[in-house]
Amino acid sequence: MTYTDSLNQSRLSAAVQRIKPSGIRRFFDLASTMENVISLGVGEPDFVTPWAVREASIASLEKGMTSYTANAGLLELRVAIADYLERKFRTRYSPENEVVVTVGASEGIDLALRATIDPGDEVLIVEPCFVSYAPLVSLIGGIPVSVPTSLDNDFKVMPKAIESRITERTKGILLSFPNNPTGAVMGEEELGKIADVVVKHNLLVYSDEIYAELSYDAPHVSVASLPRMWERTILISGFSKSFAMTGWRIGYVTAPEPYAKAMLKIHQYLMMCASTMAQYAALEAVTNCEEEMNEMIISYRQRRNFFVKSLRETGMECHLPGGAFYAFPSIKATGLTSEQFAERLLIEEQVAVVPGTVFGEGGEGHIRCSYATSMDQLEEAIERIGRFIQQVAKERK
Amino acid sequence: MTEKERELLNLLEKEGRMREEKIAKMLDVSEAEVKKTIERLEHDKIILGYSAIVDWSKVDVSETVTATIDVKVTPKRGVGFDEVAERIYRFKEVKALYLMSGTYDLSVVIEGKTMSEIANFVSEKLSTLDSVISTTTHFQLKKYKHDGVVFEDRDDDHRIVVSP
Numbered sequence: 001m002t003y004t005d006s007l008n009q010s011r012l013s014a015a016v017q018r019i020k021p022s023g024i025r026r027f028f029d030l031a032s033t034m035e036n037v038i039s040l041g042v043g044e045p046d047f048v049t050p051w052a053v054r055e056a057s058i059a060s061l062e063k064g065m066t067s068y069t070a071n072a073g074l075l076e077l078r079v080a081i082a083d084y085l086e087r088k089f090r091t092r093y094s095p096e097n098e099v100v101v102t103v104g105a106s107e108g109i110d111l112a113l114r115a116t117i118d119p120g121d122e123v124l125i126v127e128p129c130f131v132s133y134a135p136l137v138s139l140i141g142g143i144p145v146s147v148p149t150s151l152d153n154d155f156k157v158m159p160k161a162i163e164s165r166i167t168e169r170t171k172g173i174l175l176s177f178p179n180n181p182t183g184a185v186m187g188e189e190e191l192g193k194i195a196d197v198v199v200k201h202n203l204l205v206y207s208d209e210i211y212a213e214l215s216y217d218a219p220h221v222s223v224a225s226l227p228r229m230w231e232r233t234i235l236i237s238g239f240s241k242s243f244a245m246t247g248w249r250i251g252y253v254t255a256p257e258p259y260a261k262a263m264l265k266i267h268q269y270l271m272m273c274a275s276t277m278a279q280y281a282a283l284e285a286v287t288n289c290e291e292e293m294n295e296m297i298i299s300y301r302q303r304r305n306f307f308v309k310s311l312r313e314t315g316m317e318c319h320l321p322g323g324a325f326y327a328f329p330s331i332k333a334t335g336l337t338s339e340q341f342a343e344r345l346l347i348e349e350q351v352a353v354v355p356g357t358v359f360g361e362g363g364e365g366h367i368r369c370s371y372a373t374s375m376d377q378l379e380e381a382i383e384r385i386g387r388f389i390q391q392v393a394k395e396r397k
Numbered sequence: 398m399t400e401k402e403r404e405l406l407n408l409l410e411k412e413g414r415m416r417e418e419k420i421a422k423m424l425d426v427s428e429a430e431v432k433k434t435i436e437r438l439e440h441d442k443i444i445l446g447y448s449a450i451v452d453w454s455k456v457d458v459s460e461t462v463t464a465t466i467d468v469k470v471t472p473k474r475g476v477g478f479d480e481v482a483e484r485i486y487r488f489k490e491v492k493a494l495y496l497m498s499g500t501y502d503l504s505v506v507i508e509g510k511t512m513s514e515i516a517n518f519v520s521e522k523l524s525t526l527d528s529v530i531s532t533t534t535h536f537q538l539k540k541y542k543h544d545g546v547v548f549e550d551r552d553d554d555h556r557i558v559v560s561p
Contacts, residue, residue: 022561024559024560024561027559028557028558028559028560031558031559032558037558039556039558039559041558041559041560042556042557042558042559042560043561044556044560046554046556048553130561131561132561180561298404302404302408302423302424303423305423305424305425306419306422306423309422309425310422352558352559354559373554375419379419
């Protein structure tokens with residue numbers, strides 16, 4: 001390390017030095033240098049945003065809608081979001097006071113945590129999970145506490161696992177179902193048991209439901225729709241996955257007024273408002289594009305069925321993911337670690353997957369495969385994975 | 398019709414050559430059931446046939462010309478438009494025929510080798526039918542999209558290779 005490096009390093013905040021760069025980066029770099037790669041590593045839909053949505057955004061630009069909107073977002077968009085949530089998930093929020101339109105659900109998670117966490121507060125994080133939760137908690141001085149899930153329970157979170165990790169400093173619990181990377185979902189009864197623990201210990205719930213619509217076997221149940229839960233839940237969602245709008249960076253948080261007001265305060269200093277053209281796009285999506293969304297859902301379900309069945313035929317153990325667009329098979333039988341498996345699969349067969357360890361505790365022994373890619377690619381990927389599994393089995397003999 | 402049958406039809410409509418094994422996996426049913434269902438749908442004439450979508454513009458030797466002709470006709474008592482429609486669709490040149498609402502009655506899609514071949518058909522076969530009052534012929538200049546398929550090679554996957 002040179003003198004300037006160490007000087008600069010020492011000037012960085014303790015908080016930022018505490019967090020590690022995302023483990024996904026290394027695989028991205030490795031995969032980017034290779035040719036003929038089939039990527040099952042992509043955490044976003046393979047659909048392009050519906051044309052009606054893109055067109056609505058273009059039209060807003062043509063009309064000159066290029067200024068700021070209200071801090072909380074266009075009122076008509078907040079009304080549409082509130083209507084949509086009530087219709088689909090039986091959760092009611094006041095568009096005037098309880099909905100904030102954000103720059104992706106990512107900002108929503110950050111707002112929810114910042115508005116409620118003091119340094120030293122502990123936040124339970126159900127893992128494996130999306131990579132940003134723990135770092136965001138750390139950045140504001142909170143303490144992320146992992147609540148691992150496992151294949152034994154189909155990666156659903158168990159009330160006991162939560163209860164055994166609660167301390168006096170536990171402020172809340174971050175749930176993300178349907179889950180990235182496991183695809184796990186939680187039904188009403190299962191969530192009800194979590195709700196009992198939450199109420200008993202007076203916790204807050206941060207519920208990231210970005211994959212809500214992508215539930216394949218039963219309609220999604222929002223934790224906020226359960227009795228006693230609405231008043232203690234901050235619901236985070238957005239348009240990225242359900243309407244194939246990842247690049248627009250547009251999402252929302254909804255919560256009872258005191259929380260929503262607090263989050264809005266941060267949001268107005270941080271962002272002023274979400275991108276106006278993205279808000280007009282979102283408005284079109286949420287009001288007119290449910291049919292397109294439903295077609296995408298059918299297509300994901302078909303690919304899930306195909307991919308998980310085919311994975312099992314290669315000899316891999318894989319639970320049926322009830323939502324999102326990821327399969328999370330076990331690779332324990334190969335004797336390799338997740339990192340080794342993913343790296344060798346990429347180098348030897350040019351299939352990119354993400355090692356489960358990237359997503360926190362409970363991820364070791366698994367890999368995340370996104371099936372949001374074309375059927376042709378999936379078929380080819382299965383062939384390559386099958387070949388790789390056989391090769392590894394041969395070596396072990 | 399069950400939801401799965403509808404899904405099966407949608408899959409086959411997009412990709413008529415899709416293997417039964419693949420369909421079975423995608424719809425989470427047995428291969429035998431897929432086979433049986435397809436046979437029944439064929440028998441019931443819900444599935445009428447299978448064909449390839451061909452971009453003939455890339456095949457230089459077999460250039461074809463396609464035209465859409467708006468036809469105004471006098472419907473006949475008792476049989477309405479059906480009789481004249483049948484007289485028209487029996488010509489092998491007619492690829493498609495629809496009864497339309499609006500300013501004309503029948504929309505005829507015609508394929509021929511040359512423009513004059515189509516012109517001959519219109520003047521000699523179509524206009525001379527008793528019930529036909531008038532025709533307006535539109536020649537297709539370029540096919541951008543047909544049966545849901547875009548006629549252009551394009552890679553639309555702009556996603557980064559690995560993302561959270």
